[in-house]
Amino acid sequence: MARLALPAFPLDNRRLVGALFLAPALLYILLLVGLPFVLAIGFGFSDVTVGNTDLNFVGLRNFEAVWENHIFRQVFETTIRFTLVSQVFILLFANILAVVFTQDFTGKWIARFIFILPWATPVSLAMIGWLWMLDTKYSPIDYLLLQTGFLGPGGILSGNRNLYWLAAPDLAQISVIFVQVWRMTPLATVILMAGLSSIPTDILDQAEVDGSRFMRTLLQIKLPLILPIMVIALLFSMITMFSDMTVVYVLTRGGPVDYTRVLGLYSFQVGIEGGNLAQGAAISLFAFPLLLAMAIFMLRAASRAEVQ
Amino acid sequence: MSLVEITNLRKHFDSVRAVDGVDLAIDQGEFLVILGPSGCGKTTLMRMIAGLEKPTAGRISIGAQDVTSLPPRKRGVSMVFQSYALYPHMNVFNNIAFPLRAQRREKKFDKRLIRQKVEMTARLLEIDMLLDRRPRQLSGGQRQRVAIARAMVTQPAVLLLDEPLSNLDAKLRANARDELKDFQRSSDITAVFVTHDQIEAMGLGDRIVVMSEGKIQQIGTPQTIYDDPANEFVATFLGSPSMNILSADGFRFGFRPEHFLPKTVSDSPENSRIFHYYVKRVEYLGSDRLVYGYVQGHESALTLAKVPSNVRVSLDVEADYEFAVHNSDIKFFDKASGQRVDGQNLAEAV
Numbered sequence: 251m252a253r254l255a256l257p258a259f260p261l262d263n264r265r266l267v268g269a270l271f272l273a274p275a276l277l278y279i280l281l282l283v284g285l286p287f288v289l290a291i292g293f294g295f296s297d298v299t300v301g302n303t304d305l306n307f308v309g310l311r312n313f314e315a316v317w318e319n320h321i322f323r324q325v326f327e328t329t330i331r332f333t334l335v336s337q338v339f340i341l342l343f344a345n346i347l348a349v350v351f352t353q354d355f356t357g358k359w360i361a362r363f364i365f366i367l368p369w370a371t372p373v374s375l376a377m378i379g380w381l382w383m384l385d386t387k388y389s390p391i392d393y394l395l396l397q398t399g400f401l402g403p404g405g406i407l408s409g410n411r412n413l414y415w416l417a418a419p420d421l422a423q424i425s426v427i428f429v430q431v432w433r434m435t436p437l438a439t440v441i442l443m444a445g446l447s448s449i450p451t452d453i454l455d456q457a458e459v460d461g462s463r464f465m466r467t468l469l470q471i472k473l474p475l476i477l478p479i480m481v482i483a484l485l486f487s488m489i490t491m492f493s494d495m496t497v498v499y500v501l502t503r504g505g506p507v508d509y510t511r512v513l514g515l516y517s518f519q520v521g522i523e524g525g526n527l528a529q530g531a532a533i534s535l536f537a538f539p540l541l542l543a544m545a546i547f548m549l550r551a552a553s554r555a556e557v558q
Numbered sequence: 559m560s561l562v563e564i565t566n567l568r569k570h571f572d573s574v575r576a577v578d579g580v581d582l583a584i585d586q587g588e589f590l591v592i593l594g595p596s597g598c599g600k601t602t603l604m605r606m607i608a609g610l611e612k613p614t615a616g617r618i619s620i621g622a623q624d625v626t627s628l629p630p631r632k633r634g635v636s637m638v639f640q641s642y643a644l645y646p647h648m649n650v651f652n653n654i655a656f657p658l659r660a661q662r663r664e665k666k667f668d669k670r671l672i673r674q675k676v677e678m679t680a681r682l683l684e685i686d687m688l689l690d691r692r693p694r695q696l697s698g699g700q701r702q703r704v705a706i707a708r709a710m711v712t713q714p715a716v717l718l719l720d721e722p723l724s725n726l727d728a729k730l731r732a733n734a735r736d737e738l739k740d741f742q743r744s745s746d747i748t749a750v751f752v753t754h755d756q757i758e759a760m761g762l763g764d765r766i767v768v769m770s771e772g773k774i775q776q777i778g779t780p781q782t783i784y785d786d787p788a789n790e791f792v793a794t795f796l797g798s799p800s801m802n803i804l805s806a807d808g809f810r811f812g813f814r815p816e817h818f819l820p821k822t823v824s825d826s827p828e829n830s831r832i833f834h835y836y837v838k839r840v841e842y843l844g845s846d847r848l849v850y851g852y853v854q855g856h857e858s859a860l861t862l863a864k865v866p867s868n869v870r871v872s873l874d875v876e877a878d879y880e881f882a883v884h885n886s887d888i889k890f891f892d893k894a895s896g897q898r899v900d901g902q903n904l905a906e907a908v
Contacts, residue, residue, distance in 0.1 A: 455610050456643035460657035460708070461631035470656075474647045 293531035300525035312532035321508060322516065322533065329513040329537075332427055333491045339431045340487050341480070344438035349468065351439070352446045369436035377500035380429050384415035384501070391415070416502050419509045426510045429497055434490060438483040445479035446472060481552040489541055513537055559622065561586040561748050562607065562716060567616030569602050569772075576602040578772030580616070584716070584750065589742050591763030592752045595795070599772040600752045604718050607750065608637050621715055631661065636709035637718040640725065642701045644693035644708075651676055651689040654708045661712065679711045683741075698726050699734060706738075710745070717742075719751040723758060735761055756796050760784070768792050790896035793889055799848070799864065801889075804856045809904055810891045815848070815864035817887040820871045821880040830882040835861070840873055849873060853881075 261267055294312055296305045316322050351362055368376060383390060392412045395401040402411050415425045449472060457467045473480075495514030498504055504511030504519070511519075513533065521530015560583035569577040577599040584590050592600040605611040607618060609630035618626050625633045636657065645653050654676045658667050667675075680686040683703045693701060702722060709717055723731050723738075739762055742749050753759055759766050760780040768775040768783060768791075776788040787793035793812055794800045803812040824830050834854035841848040849863040863881060865873070873879065890901035 450641065450643070452639045452641045452643035453645065455605075456637065456639060457645075457656075457660075458610060459608050459630045459635065459637045461660040461712075462656070463631075463660070466660055471645060 290531040290535055293527050294535050296528050298527045300527060312528050316529060316532050316536070324508055325511045325513055325516045326536065328511060329492060332430065332512060333488055336427050336430045336491055337484060337488055340435050340438050341484060343431065343435045344442050344483065347435065347439045348442035348446055351443055366436050366440070368433050373433065373496045374500060376433065377497055381501055384425055386412060386414050386417050389415060417506055419506055422502055422506055422510050426498055426501060429501065430491055433497070434487045438487050441479060441483040441486070442476060445476035449475050477555045478552040481548050481555065485545060485548045488544065492537060492541060560584055561621060563619045565617040567603070567606060567618065568614045569606060569611060570614045575772045577606065580774055582767060582774065584748060586748055587746045589739065589749045589751065589762055589764045590767065591759040592750065592767045592769060593756060593759040594754065594769035596754055598769045600769050601720060604720055604750060604752050607716070608635050608718050609633050634715040635718055636712060636714040638705045638709050638720065638722045640721040642705040644701060644704055646693050649689065650685065650691050650704050653693070653704055654679060654711050657708060657712050675711055679707045683707045699730050702726065702734060710747070715748065717747050717749045719749060721753050724755070738762065768795065787889065788898055790891045799862050802861045804853060804859060804861070809893050809899065811888055811901070812891065813883045813888050815862040817883050818863040818881055819865060819869065821882040822871055823869050824882040826884065827882055830884050831888060833881050833883070835879050835881040837873055837875055837877055837879060839875060847873065
């Protein structure tokens with residue numbers, strides 16, 4: 251069969267078009283994820299510092315030094331504790347809010363919009379807002395408590411005029427966890443809302459005709475059906491939380507003492523602010539196997555829970 | 559007194575009148591089919607009976623109780639959806655037990671009674687060996703039985719079925735139709751079955767409700783609906799190929815293709831109307847010959863004849879024949895409203 255000789259047009263070439271479409275994603279991954287990751291590994295096994303950028307291989311020395319450092323152990327423990335505690339609240343609130351926002355009520359659109367704002371606001375900007383809200387002397391929260399008699403002489407919460415949100419050890423930890431929950435609940439909610447609205451209406455109508463009321467439908471139909479999506483939401487927010495440093499960097503710098511110092515911040519403080527690039531890299535690399543194992547475990551659980 | 563009584567029921571979605579003033583009485587033990595083209599309001603009507611849709615106006619009562627504003631669980635109805643809507647994360651046992659557990663407190667079902675009821679219903683529908691399976695491990699026919707079992711286990715007053723056979727392949731469907739009818743008759747349950755498939759409707763219904771544009775066009779037995787249509791819509795909607803409709807002075811008349819036969823095989827030509835028929839094309843369909851042609855004086859509309867294969871008259875293409883229709887098989891319709899009119903004095907004008 252004779253083939254028509256058409257002029258060659260570059261975009262008719264499937265290989266070229268494929269490469270062209272893949273290029274942005276590949277570049278992004280290589281330059282912004284791959285390269286720093288390889289560098290971190292390289293640094294972790296070397297003695298590089300800000301002052302001396304020669305890369306000399308030193309084996310596991312950095313990792314040993316970091317592991318034997320009691321501050322690191324405490325930081326590691328704090329990071330895990332913050333992550334786990336915040337996830338409990340994020341999941342709880344996200345589930346409640348997702349159910350609320352998938353009901354019909356007037357003003358739903360505006361309520362959804364306002365609610366999504368914490369997630370849409372740049373982290374550092376939002377944290378500056380919280381820095382003021384939780385200010386040691388001028389916190390509006392303290393002001394309200396003072397006016398209502400909860401603070402000040404004879405107050406129920408404290409005889410002082412302030413609670414010292416970011417300066418008292420326990421309260422500082424609670425504040426950081428609270429702000430993290432505030433910041434990450436919207437994303438989890440949006441993911442769960444997508445899950446809830448993907449449940450076929452036939453199934454929900456059927457449950458209604460079968461005589462099922464709100465709570466039974468929620469606990470026995472809706473939640474089991476969105477379980478896989480819930481695991482994904484949890485994975486996202488756990489990884490974000492585990493590797494985050496912005497919140498504590500702005501709010502507390504890890505203080506008071508080391509009470510709110512988390513892995514991301516500690517790695518930054520040792521590696522960049524302290525100039526010891528090699529140890530900073532080693533610190534951050536400790537998170538890697540943990541997060542990897544967590545991701546594999548949760549993705550497997552999600553695909554196993556998936557039905558149909 | 560009928561089991562279900564529907565009075566002047568309406569449902570408007572914005573400016574669309576999905577159900578536009580329906581009056582309907584359904585008797586205990588009846589198999590009622592609601593038939594109509596898609597978008598005619600039949601599913602909306604059924605969803606209002608179920609309580610899933612709130613009527614804009616009108617009244618529904620079930621067993622003499624006004625249920626118009628009651629939620630589904632207080633109506634004593636159950637429903638089988640087109641998709642079967644099985645709960646995918648529950649096994650068959652838990653699927654069937656779900657409505658019992660949901661109504662456990664009101665009806666005082668204990669664990670043992672629930673187990674008994676589920677097992678009994680499953681045996682009845684011959685799915686008792688599938689109780690541990692998940693819905694995704696079942697065939698289409700088995701899923702349908704599970705859905706029916708779940709709907710029947712609470713012994714509802716009315717069983718609502720929304721095109722439950724349309725997801726089955728053609729071979730299974732005839733079988734499922736037969737089983738469904740047997741099952742309904744032996745359990746003496748009142749069934750309301752929504753479909754757009756006229757063969758299903760004719761085969762299953764004790765009575766058929768034909769709907770179009772939110773209104774009931776006719777209610778009657780399959781035979782009444784077919785032989786004695788109330789208007790032009792019903793006449794042309796039922797039957798395949800549909801009724802030939804021809805225009806005359808001031809009215810329209812129609813006859814079914816299977817009643818339009820060569821004059822030579824007519825059993826009583828003296829009681830028949832004779833037409834000059836020009837044959838354009840003949841399709842051989844095995845059991846029938848489907849003839850396309852024109853009736854003299856009505857060349858603007860294609861007229862079909864369905865000639866059974868045992869009629870051995872030769873029919874040549876592009877030739878004229880005399881075809882006859884028995885007088886009683888000609889239906890007359892008002893030109894403006896489409897309503898059936900008495901043909902006595904019109905017959906001469908044809």
